[in-house]
Amino acid sequence: MAPRPRNPGSKDLPPNLYRKTDKRNGVTYYTYRDPVSNRMFGLGSDKAKAISEAVTANMALQQALPTLASKISPEPTVKDRTFPEWVDEYRQVLADRELSASTMRTNHYMLIRLVAAFDDRGMRSITTMDIADFLSGFVKAGKSQMAKGMRSLLRDIFMEAMARGWVDSNPVEATRAARVKVKRQRLTLELWKATYEEAKHPWLKRAMELAILTGQRREDILSFVFKDEVDGFLQVVQAKTGARLRISTSVTLECLGLNLGEVIRRCRDRVISKTLIHHHRTVARAKAGTPLKPDTVSKEFAAARDRAAAKLNLDLGDSPPSFHEQRSLAARLHEEEGRDAQRLLGHRTAKMTDMYLDSRGSAWIDVA
Incomplete structure (x- = not known):
């Protein structure tokens, strides 16, 4: 034949x-x-x-064609090197990819958990069932997002191991990714305005203004320095992705009456500071003019949000909108006023931007 x-x-x-x-x-x-x-x-x-x-x-x-005896005899044993041994090699693979510092930290902690879970198991001995049992533990604990991230990392670990000849197949491929149900509520414009009014600190108001105008992440907003304003643009290098953006200081949100250039000018006060968002007075160890810590900003935002929700008689449930939700609200507001939300957020794909544009049922639908 x-x-x-x-x-x-x-x-x-x-x-x-x-x-x-x-x-x-x-x-x-x-x-x-x-x-x-x-x-x-x-x-x-x-x-x-x-x-x-x-x-x-x-x-x-x-x-030498195989004889019947050779077919019956057991196959030669292939040395099976351990999972921790491969992880040591895989760390170099990640280093060569030149990932961001935050991504490398996340991968580092996830690899520690994986090594603890699979201990000295041989790479070839790890089966699809082993992987499925490991991931199901996160799902049962209500950590579907963690299960999804672990599966993605494990899939890449075994794919790279195949490329190096450590294994013949990828046991992760046959597993199913956990379904992640997003629980956190979206931030509405009404709640944003009320939260803004409840903000007790000038720096929180400035941080909220910059968040809603630029659509950037909390860490990027807190790292803005005055010298980032160049020739009528605010230059942003996103810490998470490395995306380089130039946002015109003429950008205005008509629905809030906010202009980026004016907000940057309001950030300049009697306190000398390099950063746009800074302490306005010395409190304990925090000196006037020093940058704010991300957790401090999130904590104060949450407190103002809760006060606003109480005044509006809103039930925010177990997962109220965080400071980060301003990124989604900014995308939706700029999109409504005719701007390209994908370019503003610095996303590589429209699919990711669509996730931020999804109001998750928080917006009213007008029917003519």
Whole structure:
């Protein structure tokens, strides 16, 4: 019987050698299929080496066809290196990707948990069931978002291990990602205005104004310095993604009567400071002019929000909108006034921006 025609993408390879590409990160790796046992062997991402290995294997098969005795005898044992050993190698893979500091910190802590969970298990011995049981523990604890993040990291760990020949398959692929139900409520314009009125500190009002006008994250807003204003633009380098934005200081939200240039000018007061958002007076260890800590801003925002909700007789439930929710509200308000929310937020994909534009049922729908 004639052999099955080769896939067009593998015609430049010797028989039984196959090329595969991970669509997620673009890594290309090679696998060899033993035509006798149908076992697959990972050969890493080096094409020349993989071809050499495949040619040698094919010649060996031609010289000595397997006998019945060889088929019955057990397969040779392949050394199975441990999960912690591979994690040490994987950390270098992450370092080569030049990820942001916050992403590296998150991955670091997640890897510590994974090493503790799988201990000295061999890479090849870890099964899909092992992965599923590990992830289900987070889901049962109500941490679906953590389960989703762990699955994504584990999938990448084993994909890179396949490319290096440590494993022949990825046990994470067959698992299902946890369904994450977003619980945090969206911030409405009405509640934002009421919270703004309840803000006791001038720096909180300025931080809220900058958040709603620029749509940037809390850490980026608190790191704004006056020299970031250049030639009529506020220059922003996002700490999380590295995105570089230039926001015109003429940007105005008509619904609030706020202009970015005017807000920046209001940030200049009698206190000398490099940052736009700073302490206006010395309190305990915090000296006047020094930057605010993110947790301090979030705490004061939450207190003002709760006072506002009480006056509006609103039930915010167990997951009230946080300071970060101003990013979503900013996207929706700027979109309504004709601006490109994706460019403002610095997102690479429209899909991510759509998540921020989703009001999650908090907005009224006008019917003509």
